[in-house]
Amino acid sequence: MDRRQILKYAAMLTGTALCAPVTATMLSDLSRLSDNASASPNPTFFSADDFQLLTQIMDTILPETDSPSASDVGANTMMDHMFAVVFEPEYQQKFNVQYKALRQFLESNNFSRLKPDQRGNVLRQLELGEKQGDTFWAYTDIKQQTVAYYLLSEQIAEHYLNYLPVPGEYKPCVSLATLGGKAWAI
Secondary structure (H helix, E strand, O other), X not given: OOHHHHHHHHHHHHOOOOOHXXXXXXXXXXXXXXHOOOOOOOOOOOOHHHHHHHHHHHHHHOOOOXXXXXXXXXXXXXXXXXXXXXXXXXXXXXXXXXXHHHHHHHHHOOHHHOOHHHHHHXXXXXXXXXXOOHHHHHHHHHHHHHHHHHHHOHHHHHHOOEOOOOOOOOOOOOOHHHHOOXXXXX
């Protein structure tokens, strides 16, 4: 399997088909956005309240452990940027409808007032429940984008994955142990 096929399958698995301009925008802005992740961001697509809820959702999906949380690497800021600058208006409108349903579901479960492990239980309940409806699709969309932006961040690629800016020899079958137990950053 060649690199192009791997990228194609990776994009299909995350539910996002990334084209060259989108990828270029993401990669050029991720470094800048993650440098400012600790600063209080001014969202451009989401309202301040929606952005705060989005950040809580993303940090529940990828919390801080021995690696940074999703918001620590700027995944929340990147998602706001992508919606504001890159995504088509039709997709923005569809997501807004779905996000409103998700917000109502989370508010009815007092999501913002819960402890992190309780938040995880609410999201698992949503994920394991009925696999249709706006609430489910908004959560699925956020989850897919959270993972994609997290793995594309410079901090994660350089410090938590194997990172080789200039590829060398191709070795198709190597054990994870020979790579230091880390997957490759793309």
